[in-house]
Amino acid sequence: MTRTSLxxxxxxxxxxxxVVAGCAKGSGATAAPATTAPxxxPATTAPAESAATSEAPAxxxxxxxxxxKGSADKGKVQLMINQWVGAEANVAVAACLLAxxxxxVKTNSLAEEVAWQGFETGxxxxxxxxxxxxxxxxxxxxxxxxxxxxxxxGVQGIIGWYIPGWMADEYPDIVADYKNLNNxxxxxxxxxxxxxxxxxxxxxxxxxxxxALITNLGLNFKVVFSGSEAASITAFQAADKNKTALIGYFxxxxxxxxxxxxxxxNLPPYTAGCxxxxxxxxxDYPAYTLNKIVRTKWxxxxxxxxxxxxxxxxxxADQNSVADAITNKSMKELDAAKIxxxxxxxxxxxxxx
Numbered sequence: 472m473t474r475t476s477l478x479x480x481x482x483x484x485x486x487x488x489x490v491v492a493g494c495a496k497g498s499g500a501t502a503a504p505a506t507t508a509p510x511x512x513p514a515t516t517a518p519a520e521s522a523a524t525s526e527a528p529a530x531x532x533x534x535x536x537x538x539x540k541g542s543a544d545k546g547k548v549q550l551m552i553n554q555w556v557g558a559e560a561n562v563a564v565a566a567c568l569l570a571x572x573x574x575x576v577k578t579n580s581l582a583e584e585v586a587w588q589g590f591e592t593g594x595x596x597x598x599x600x601x602x603x604x605x606x607x608x609x610x611x612x613x614x615x616x617x618x619x620x621x622x623x624x625g626v627q628g629i630i631g632w633y634i635p636g637w638m639a640d641e642y643p644d645i646v647a648d649y650k651n652l653n654n655x656x657x658x659x660x661x662x663x664x665x666x667x668x669x670x671x672x673x674x675x676x677x678x679x680x681x682x683a684l685i686t687n688l689g690l691n692f693k694v695v696f697s698g699s700e701a702a703s704i705t706a707f708q709a710a711d712k713n714k715t716a717l718i719g720y721f722x723x724x725x726x727x728x729x730x731x732x733x734x735x736x737n738l739p740p741y742t743a744g745c746x747x748x749x750x751x752x753x754x755d756y757p758a759y760t761l762n763k764i765v766r767t768k769w770x771x772x773x774x775x776x777x778x779x780x781x782x783x784x785x786x787x788a789d790q791n792s793v794a795d796a797i798t799n800k801s802m803k804e805l806d807a808a809k810i811x812x813x814x815x816x817x818x819x820x821x822x823x824x
Contacts, residue, residue, distance in 0.1 A: 534820070537812040539567035539805045543575040548776050549596040549769075551589065552580040554674060555700040557724055560793035561599040561624070563804035564811060565783055568819060574776050582676045589766075590617045596769040597621075597780055602628055602678045603759045612764070619770055621763035625784035626724055628759035629735075630678065632670075633721040635711045636732025645718075649688060649738050656691050658716040664693040671719030672696040673703045678756075680749050681720055684738070687753040692718075700725075707733065724787035726795040775824040782822040789815070 548569055552562045566576045579594065587607045589595025611618040634645060642658075644651040652659075652668065659668030670692045672681055682694045697703040703719060704727050710717035711731045721733060738755035739745075745754035763780060770777045789811065796807035812819060 534813075534816045537567055537571070537809040539570050539809060541570045542573045543570070545573040545575075546772075546774070546776065547575045547577060547596075548773075549577045549579065549589075549594065551586045551595045551598045552578055553583055553586070553598070553600055554580065554676075556726065556794045556798050557626075557790050558600050559797060559804055560790050560807070563797070563808035564785075564793060564819070565597075565599060565780070567805055567808040567812060568822070569776060569779065572775060572779065572823075583678075584676060587611055587618070587764075590764075591615075593766070593768075596766045596773075598764040599624055599780075599783065600626065601762050601764050602630075603757070604678070608764075617767055618764050619767045621765045621770070621781050623760050623784065624763050626761045626787050626790055628761045629723045630756035630759070631721070632681075632718055632736040632738065633707070633733040634716075634718050634736060635707065635714075636734055637711065637714055638716060639732075639734035646734055646736055649690070649736055652718070652736075653689075653691050655716075659692065659718060661695070663695045667691050667693040668718075670694050671703060671706055671717060673720045674699050677720075679720055680746065680752055683749045683752050687751065688738075707731065724790050724794075726791045726798060729791060729795070730799075778824040779822050782824075784822070785818060789818070 550562045550566055552558050562578055566578060569576050579589075581589070581595075583602070584604065584607065586595055586598055587604070587610075590611050608618075608620075612620060632649070634642075639646050642651075642655060645655060656668040659670075660666070661669040663669060668691060670681060670685060672679060672694045673696065675696050675698075685692050685694065697706060697719075703721065704725075706717060706719065707721065707727060708731065709715065718736065721727075727733070739753055741755045741757045746752045746757070763783065765773075765777070765780060773780070793807050793811050796802045796810060797804055800807075802810075
């Protein structure tokens with residue numbers, strides 16, 4: 472094909488295409504438009520800044536792991552440890568946190584009533600768990616004002632007469648009515664109690680009036696003191712394991728209550744003043760709202776440590792968990808305290824000034 476012929480052919484093709492396109496347009500044929508849902512507004516995209524602000528804020532950093540160490544330059548705090556493991560638990564946690572606050576913490580273990588003398592000598596600043604000593608409270612708080620009530624420490628104390636759970640199942644009449652104890656004296660006889668049933672007392676320095684109760688309730692029993700909390704625990708554990716009869720003085724909070732079943736015997740209910748005269752007492756022990764007692768002069772200059780002690784408050788379960796770690800997991804007191812502190816920040820942070 473010549474160049475001229477090629478040019479003519481291309482021109483003719485172009486004209487033909489334009490005519491066809493025009494006819495199509497004139498015929499009214501159109502491509503179907505993409506359908507949209509007119510009832511829905513178009514999706515919007517949040518600006519980058521808004522998207523960032525809509526995310527949940529990062530949570531506050533968790534407290535650092537407990538160390539029980541600090542500068543020890545903010546002053547001295549002398550904590551008294553009562554002669555039972557629950558008191559060790561109290562002091563371990565308080566001592567650890569006070570040390571981290573910068574205090575020089577000293578501890579001392581004394582008999583329950585003797586410890587109050589430290590308020591006068593200056594050897595005791597804080598008793599974290601007081602089980603109700605009205606005569607000492609009158610002497611040191613009301614009369615001499617050497618001590619101050621620093622408020623409840625959260626634990627509810629219950630003292631009573633307990634028997635192993637298997638005995639309660641086998642001899643339910645004992646639990647129902649203390650008078651039935653006289654029907655089972657032979658079960659409780661020991662070489663130390665002779666022809667009477669043995670009632671196991673604890674440490675004779677604890678709050679107790681079991682000898683007077685036994686006499687005034689007309690029971691044919693004799694109190695034999697175990698001498699310590701540890702000895703009482705061992706006796707109850709053996710009675711539970713070996714199915715030997717035992718009745719004795721015990722209490723809550725105490726970690727043993729979560730290890731074995733102990734059942735409280737019903738005594739005549741406590742009424743205000745029924746235990747005022749030990750020659751006449753014939754009622755159960757009261758429920759105790761345990762409180763903290765502090766040396767007044769120490770509190771006056773204690774600053775943050777004083778506020779911390781006033782705020783210190785935890786539960787029976789808290790105390791039992793630390794006491795159990797000390798006793799049954801062979802942990803040192805401060806190590807057991809560290810574990811509790813690391814797991815219960817919300818509780819102890821409320822104690823901080």
